[in-house]
Structure formats: C-alpha cells, structure tokens
Amino acid sequence: xxKRNRSFNNRRPLLPLFAILLILAGxxxxxxxxxxxxxxxxxxxxxxxxxxxxxxxxxxxxxxIATGDYYPFEFxxxxxxxxxxxxxxxxxxxxxxxxxxxxxxxMQFSAIxxxxxxxxxxxxxxxxxxxxxxxxxxxxxxxxxxxxxxxxKRGDNxxxxxxxxxxxxxxxxxxxxxxxxxxxxxxxxGYDFELLSYKETADVLLExxxxxxxxxxxxxxxxxxxxxxxxxxxxxxxxxxxxxxGLGIALRKGDTELLxxxxxxxxxxxxxxxxxxxxxxxxx
Amino acid sequence: MSIDYSAVMPFMxxxxxxxxxxxxxxxxxxxxxxxxxxxxxxxxxxxxxxxRSITNLYTWMFRGTPLLVQLFILYFGLPQIGxxxxxxxxxxxxxxxxxxAYCTEIVRSGLMAVDRGQRExxxxxxxxxxxxxxxVIGPQAVRIMIPPLVNQFxxxxxxxxxxxxxxxxxxxxxxxxxxxxxxxxxxxxxxxAAIYLVMTSVLMALAKRLEKGLNAHEQA
Numbered sequence: 001x002x003k004r005n006r007s008f009n010n011r012r013p014l015l016p017l018f019a020i021l022l023i024l025a026g027x028x029x030x031x032x033x034x035x036x037x038x039x040x041x042x043x044x045x046x047x048x049x050x051x052x053x054x055x056x057x058x059x060x061x062x063x064x065i066a067t068g069d070y071y072p073f074e075f076x077x078x079x080x081x082x083x084x085x086x087x088x089x090x091x092x093x094x095x096x097x098x099x100x101x102x103x104x105x106x107m108q109f110s111a112i113x114x115x116x117x118x119x120x121x122x123x124x125x126x127x128x129x130x131x132x133x134x135x136x137x138x139x140x141x142x143x144x145x146x147x148x149x150x151x152x153k154r155g156d157n158x159x160x161x162x163x164x165x166x167x168x169x170x171x172x173x174x175x176x177x178x179x180x181x182x183x184x185x186x187x188x189x190g191y192d193f194e195l196l197s198y199k200e201t202a203d204v205l206l207e208x209x210x211x212x213x214x215x216x217x218x219x220x221x222x223x224x225x226x227x228x229x230x231x232x233x234x235x236x237x238x239x240x241x242x243x244x245x246g247l248g249i250a251l252r253k254g255d256t257e258l259l260x261x262x263x264x265x266x267x268x269x270x271x272x273x274x275x276x277x278x279x280x281x282x283x284x
Numbered sequence: 285m286s287i288d289y290s291a292v293m294p295f296m297x298x299x300x301x302x303x304x305x306x307x308x309x310x311x312x313x314x315x316x317x318x319x320x321x322x323x324x325x326x327x328x329x330x331x332x333x334x335x336r337s338i339t340n341l342y343t344w345m346f347r348g349t350p351l352l353v354q355l356f357i358l359y360f361g362l363p364q365i366g367x368x369x370x371x372x373x374x375x376x377x378x379x380x381x382x383x384x385a386y387c388t389e390i391v392r393s394g395l396m397a398v399d400r401g402q403r404e405x406x407x408x409x410x411x412x413x414x415x416x417x418x419x420v421i422g423p424q425a426v427r428i429m430i431p432p433l434v435n436q437f438x439x440x441x442x443x444x445x446x447x448x449x450x451x452x453x454x455x456x457x458x459x460x461x462x463x464x465x466x467x468x469x470x471x472x473x474x475x476x477a478a479i480y481l482v483m484t485s486v487l488m489a490l491a492k493r494l495e496k497g498l499n500a501h502e503q504a
C-alpha cells in the first residue's frame with residue numbers, strides 16, 4: 001500500500017497550536033506580582049491643564065509603583081507569592097488615600113529611577129535615599145524613614161574595623177546606589193581600595209559571605225534585616241556610619257500635585273505611629 | 285550555607301508564571317521574526333535594488349549590535365524622544381527585530397540552497413515565478429530552513445532572559461526576586477536553568493518530529 005505523503009499533513013496539527021499560543025501571547029501583557037494584566041496604554045504623565053493628576057490616576061483605577069527586590073522593604077512572600085514589606089505597606093496607604101489599587105512593578109535597581117523619569121510608573125518606593133543628585137532628575141518626597149550607610153564585614157575578618165582599614169582591600173557596592181557614590185568619593189579622597197559594583201544588594205552580600213570582597217557598603221536597615229534572616233552568614237556592621245540618610249519616594253519631575261498628597265500620607269504615617277508599627281513588624 | 289531546595293520549592297508557582305511569560309515572549313517574537321524573515325529573505329534575493337538595500341541595512345544593524353543594546357534603546361532611550369513603550373511591547377519588538385534579522389539570513393540561504401535546476405524546470409513547465417516559488421521552490425527551501433530556524437527559536441528562548449533588564453518579569457527576573465527572599469542563589473539558578481532546559485528540549489523534540497515528518501517521503 002502506497003504511503004500517503006505525510007510531509008505536509010503532519011504540519012497541520014501544529015499550525016492551530018501555534019495560532020493558539022500566538023493569540024494567548026498577544027492577549028496578555030506583563031505579569032507583575034499581585035497585579036492584574038497591565039497591557040493597557042501607558043499613562044501619559046504629562047500634566048495637562050484640563051485634568052488634575054490625581055483624577056488621572058483615579059480614572060486609571062490604579063497607582064503604578066516601581067520598586068525593586070529589597071528585603072525587608074519589598075520582597076516576595078513564600079506562601080502567598082505576593083509582594084510584601086515596609087514599602088509595600090506604605091505604598092498601599094498612598095493608594096488608599098487616592099481610592100485606587102496599588103500596582104507594583106518590580107525591576108532591577110538601576111531601572112527604577114529611569115522608569116519614573118519616563119512616566120512609566122507614577123512613583124517609586126524602593127528604600128531610595130534622598131540625594132541631591134536624584135533631586136535634580138526626579139522629585140523626592142519628605143523622609144519617611146531615617147537610616148544610614150554602614151560598613152559591613154564578615155565576622156571572622158579582624159583586619160577591618162572602620163574605613164581607615166580599607167586600603168588594599170576589595171569593597172563591594174550596588175551599582176547606581178548611594179553606597180557606590182560614597183565609595184567613589186572615598187576613592188577621590190585618597191583611600192586606596194578596589195571597588196567592585198554589583199547589580200543587586202543580594203549579589204553584594206553573597207560576595208561578602210564568600211569572601212570575594214572584604215567589605216561592603218550597605219544600608220543600615222537592609223543589613224539589619226539580612227542579619228536577622230541569616231544569622232549564620234555572620235556579617236557585622238563595623239565602624240561609624242558613613243552617612244545619615246533618609247528614605248524617600250521618587251516622583252516624576254513636576255508632578256507636584258501627587259507629591260503633595262504623598263507628603264501628606266508620609267506625615268500621617270509618621271505622626272500616627274503607623275510608621276513605627278511597620279518598623280517593628282518588618283525591622284524589629 | 286548548605287544546599288537546601290526546600291526553601292525555594294514554595295516559589296514554584298512563581299517560577300512557572302515566569303516560564304510562561306518567557307514562552308509567550310519567545311513565541312510572539314519568533315512568529316513576528318519569521319514574518320520579517322520571510323519578507324526579508326525574499327527581499328534580499330529580489331531584483332529590486334532598493335528592497336535589497338533596505339534589507340541589507342536591517343540585517344547589518346540588528347545582527348551587528350547586541351540584543352541588550354537594542355532592547356535598552358527601545359525601552360529606556362525612546363522615551364527621551366517622546367515614544368514610550370510598555371515593557372512587554374519593547375521586549376517583543378526588540379526580540380522580533382533581532383530574530384527577524386537572523387531569520388532573514390536563514391530564509392535567504394534556504395532559498396539559495398534549492399537547486400537552480402528547479403527554477404529552470406518550473407519555468408519550462410510554464411509556471412510564473414510566483415507559482416514556482418509557492419509550489420516548487422518554497423516547500424523545498426522550507427525543509428532546508430527548519431533546522432536553523434529551530435536553532436533560532438531555541439536561541440530566542442534563551443535570549444529572552446535579557447528582557448528581564450527592561451523590567452519584564454520573566455523566568456530569569458523571577459529567579460532574582462526569589463533570591464532576594466531566600467538568598468539561595470545556587471538552588472534558584474539551577475532550577476531556572478532546568479526550566480529553560482525543559483522548554484528548549486521539548487521544542488527540539490517537536491522539531492525532530494517535524495523534520496522526520498517532512499522527510500518521510502525520502503525514506504525507502
């Protein structure tokens with residue numbers, strides 16, 4: 001019996017499968033933790049005279065917040081697979097005040113400020129230090145939590161007790177962060193160490209535990225959170241804090257209406273004791 | 285720190301969500317890329333000089349620059365001149381244009397690999413170039429193109445990890461988020477690698493079956 005030419009007939013079942021995959025792929029946009037499908041048109045954040053910025057957000061029905069992965073300010077809960085943390089609680093408060101849902105977009109640290117700059121997010125809450133450089137390109141809110149920059153080392157390393165001992169060592173920092181900037185300033189002042197920059201704080205701390213860097217500049221609160229979660233890593237904060245800093249929320253330049261509302265929420269957050277409660281919950 | 289997968293296993297649903305996003309991105313980008321490749325391949329072998337030039341410019345630029353740079357220009361660069369794309373749009377567009385450039389070359393080589401005699405025979409039989417392409421040359425070229433195209437699809441799936449840097453939460457980025465919550469780099473990255481491997485292996489198995497089917501008539 002002559003065999004039918006199977007070549008083209010075999011292809012046909014794959015085509016509908018392919019088409020289905022295409023349609024499914026086209027239908028949904030980016031998936032975010034805890035957010036709905038965000039395939040709608042990007043919100044044009046240019047302030048127009050006719051509609052107020054707050055009304056714009058209410059019309060959208062959601063407040064888009066850019067954030068990173070940064071324990072314990074924003075991280076994913078093992079059980080619910082949702083984003084939780086100090087910043088998440090604060091963000092929720094702001095969204096509540098506006099009467100909308102908060103939609104969180106997580107991304108690598110270096111993308112956070114550009115995303116706000118471009119209007120692709122309404123604001124960024126990501127344990128960002130308020131700095132003069134950042135104020136040039138984005139609006140920064142009032143301080144919502146004080147912190148400082150610390151020097152961290154492995155517990156078994158006795159040779160480092162402060163920044164004076166850094167000469168000839170390897171120091172790790174996060175790219176684009178205040179720790180990187182501070183480290184570069186130290187280099188300019190004449191300190192002599194090798195600076196290694198990493199994409200995320202988690203990477204920097206891992207390098208420290210492995211001994212591939214001798215010391216790390218990290219945020220004090222983040223380090224506390226890390227040490228609490230990983231006592232066996234034995235990382236200790238040494239020396240005086242390198243600088244005092246305040247955490248702030250970043251908004252697009254010129255977004256003054258929303259900035260006002262954010263500052264109101266922050267004021268209430270600090271004065272009502274809610275901020276303190278959140279601190280105990282996440283960092284206590 | 286010892287190896288402990290149990291800390292990471294609860295995040296499996298999240299990994300699968302990320303893998304699904306990777307798959308969506310790859311399928312969509314490759315489909316668009318194939319369309320671009322088909323047009324491009326035909327354009328490169330056409331007699332119209334402007335068509336050839338534009339296509340040459342396209343393949344030159346998109347094969348000659350890193351995918352990462354292309355993605356960054358689309359997502360971070362364009363807003364400065366007023367065009368703001370959603371992450372997913374930028375990701376698919378970047379990957380599609382990139383894959384399209386490579387597919388153009390694959391299509392072109394496939395077409396050129398079909399024996400000249402076929403064209404001559406088709407024309408001797410009175411077929412117009414269009415009919416000849418559709419009935420005679422095209423099908424033969426497609427069979428030649430399948431292995432490199434499958435290769436391209438596998439590469440697309442792997443390259444999709446780069447869109448994590450334009451804020452798309454696909455498989456690799458999901459891995460990074462889980463590491464922040466668990467600090468278990470080895471466990472997370474090996475799971476991520478395993479999932480990529482499963483995706484590409486299934487794909488390659490399907491492709492083998494496709495190839496076998498297409499070549500069935502050549503077996504005794």
